[in-house]
Amino acid sequence: MPSHSQFIQRGQDVVDIEHIAVSQLKNKIDESFANACELLFNCEGRIVVIGMGKSGHIGNKIAATLASTGSPSFFVHPGEASHGDLGMITEKDVVLALSNSGETSEVTSILPVIKRKGTPLISMTGNNKSTLSKFANVNLDTSVEKEACPMNLAPTASTTVTLVMGDALAVALLDARGFTEDDFALSHPGGSLGRRLLLKVEDIMHKDKDVPIVNEKTSINDALLEMSNKRLGMTCVVGEDDTLRGIFTDGDLRRTLELNLDFKKTPIAKVMTPGGKTIDKNKLAAEALQIMELSAINALIITDEKFRPIGALDMHDLLKAGVV
Secondary structure, three states: OOOHHHHHHHHHHHHHHHHHHHHHHHHHOOHHHHHHHHHHHOOOOOEEEEEOOHHHHHHHHHHHHHHHOOOOEEEEOHHHHOOOHHHHOOOOOEEEEEOOOOOOHHHHOOHHHHHHHOOOEEEEEOOOOOHHHHHOOEEEEOOOOOOOOOOOOOOOHHHHHHHHHHHHHHHHHHHHHOOOHHHHHHOOOOHHHHHHHHOEHHHHOEEHHHOOEEEOOOEHHHHHHHHHHHOOOEEEEEOOOOOEEEEEEHHHHHHHHOOOOOOOOOEHHHOOEEOOOEEOOOOEHHHHHHHHHHHOOOEEEEEOOOOOEEEEEEHHHHHHHOOO
16 A cells, blocks of 8 residues: 555646646637637527536536526537437537547537537547547647546546636636626525625615614613614614714623713713714625624614614624625
């Protein structure tokens, strides 16, 4: 059995080989790449990705990346394509075919049909003289000097380079389409990513009767009762015109206890924190989290255009919503 140092050395060798292969790919991002991007950008249908074996696994990922970044795409298994799935492909689509050798029989066997349909074909191959590259409207060179496999057999460096080329296409198209964070969120509504990009403050804030609010002339004692009833660890303090004057929190209470004041007679305005951090209800909940983290606070007040408090939220609300 190899020693630990031998395992480590083999792993580092793989990283070195694949790093070199990816570095060399930069010089292959040329006019052919630009032509491929133009074909994909102008596609009126879908980008259909095809690949067999390991190339198929990489193709699946490339199709998913394209679809999630504004370029509608799906993967078709070439073996299934010749048994009916070719019907999914139309002349308005663009086919992106992957094969390191460019001679994969399951792929090359369906090329005449793709050509007959008049569907543009982009190939990613490690052999620019192969059948696949010759059939293609555009060939993208994904050749590597050697695989990371010591026998130079298992697809390793070649699949990494193909994946990176696919990412390069996806990001170039994303940029060309002016794809925004909002667009990205619409295709990723699930999980924490979707929540951070879609969830707004108004979706999770406490509002109406659940918002703790007292007048600036209210006694500290009555303000504490409001805080206790609303259970947010704070209360908004407003003036006679209902605009926000300040905030009183659990932290303010601890500082107030040291002053030996008469809680029944002292107005809350005397011990409140003037102003207070606020946010608009239409802002992202993620922005509320950022404000709270930067300011080292646990609660935010939501105000309207006249600076009147209409809502409140705390860190627990963000945790419950999955924003944190």
